[in-house]
Amino acid sequence: MDDKLGDKILIREFNEERDSEEVMKLEKNCEIGSKEGISIFTNMMDDPLCRVKLYPVHVMLVAELLKNRKLVGMVRGCIKYVGTGSVGRHVNLGCILGLRVSPRHRRKGIGLKLVESIEEWLMRNGAQYTSLATEEKNVASTNLFSVKCNYVKLSSLRIYVQPVNSPxxxxxxxxxxxKLSIDQAILFYNNHLRGKDMYPVDIDEILKENLSLGTWLSYYKEDDWDGLHDEDMINSRTPSSWVVTSIWNTSETYKLQVRKSHPFNFFHATLSHARDVIFPCLKMQVNYHSLQETFGFFFLYGLLGEGERLEELMNSLWSFASRLADQNKKDCKAIVTELADSDPLREHVPQGSSMSCINDLWYLKRANDQQASDEEEDNLMAMRPVGNVFVDPRDF
Structure with a gap:
């Protein structure tokens, strides 16, 4: 291992006027493919804070070499107010996102120093717990978080990616x-999220974001759901089997660019970097003779279901999302969702040769200066997030 940089680097807050260009270069340099002559980078619309700025409490830290003021690392953080049904209270959950270290400066302790610095900032601003996610096969990250930073694995999630089928x-x-109105969707989600292990308290704000295309519910016609259009009755009687999802169009603000197109086997490599990068879809059809392709995806968020006959209902929602994306095929070329290993809906995700998936690990740690009873601590550490309801679409 190379010598540690120690006091040779400065961890400070991101300065938009001074750092934006360097941060975008660093982001691009850290993406998969640069060594193979293929460049995949995240276009954040010239806004490095786009992943966290929607939260009232957020920050971005950068690692700067003192000798030449060069930026060699960065990390983003925000605080979410989440419900914990099994514990019966709300907590301030600090979330660590987008940890990056320049390839030339890795294995020097910069990543650890960035994580420790963002943890300190989150705790100073009221976070009771800190959490983060990394891809299961990323051994360096899993070792950093679980061994060096003492995080406990909270849950295993699986990301599903499928190209838009045409027709x-x-x-x-x-x-x-x-299609539910926003008020109907808020009532429906609030009712069915209550009692879950971990869920967003601000579901109303999430559903009112401009990127949300709406919320759709799929059920069998034989159930004849009378209360659907009566907000006072929407939760009084639900169908025997139903599946609901909200659809987010990330294509409007967050795209990928693939330069020097390459056969689709390359996209296998990008999946190992998919947690913090809006990733291309495996086996997606691209023009291999073009110099670059730009595209986005639809994210199925708040995917929940109950009942015994869920497979057809899930397929109907997935097909609808594909039809919606197909109408916007110029920008949207994939459907993406994420579900917990324990989520029964995982069994009903449409399967086929075009479907790809990767495993994602979520980690949690209690802030050192927070007090919790042994029982509360055990309950929190035993929680399982509600599939992609825990994966806030605003993180994308």
Whole structure:
């Protein structure tokens, strides 16, 4: 291992006027593919804070070499107010996002110093717990968080990626697909998230964001859901089987650019970097003779379901999302969602040769200066996030 940089680097807050260009260069330099002559980088619309600025409490820290003021690392952090149904209270959850270290300056302790610095900032600003995610096969990251930083694995999640099918299939005639109003969706989610291990308290703000295309519910026509259009009755009687999802169009603000196009086997490599990068879809059809492709994706968020007959309902929602994306195929070329290993909906995600997935690990740690009873601590560490309801779409 190379010598540690120690006091040769300065960890400070991001300065938009001074650092934006260097941060974008560092982001690009850290992406998969640069060594193979293929450049995949995240276009953050010239806004390095786009992943965290929607939260009232957020920050971005950079690692700067003192000898030449060069930026060699960065990390973003924010605080979310989440509900913990099993514990029966709300907590301030600090989230660590987008840890990057320049390839030439890795294995020098910069990543550890960035994590420790962002943890300190989050705790100073009221975080009771800190959390982060990394891809399961990223051994360097898992060792950093679990061994050096003492994080406990909270849950295993799986990211599903599928190219937009053209033409998408129409839904079966015996299935109803209804779009909920924002108020209906808020009432529905609040009712069905209550009692879950971990869920967003500000679901109303999430659903009102401009990137949200809406919320759709799929159920069998035979159930004849009378209370759907009566907000006072929306939760009084639900169908025997139903699946609901909200659809986010990340294509509007967050794109990928693939330069010097390459056969699709390359996209396998990008999946190992997918947690913090909006990744391309495996086996996606691109023009291999072009110099670059720019595209985005639809994210299925708040994917929940109950009942015994979920497979057809899930397929109908997935096909609808594909049809919606197909209408916007110029910018949107993939459907993405994320589900916990323990989520029964995982069994009903449409399968096929075009579907790809990777494993994601979520880690949690209690802030050192926070007091918690042994029982509360055990309950929190045993929590399982509600699939992609825990994966806030604003992080993308």
């Amino acid at each position: 998408p299939k129409d839904p079966p005639s015996h299935i109803t697909l209804e």
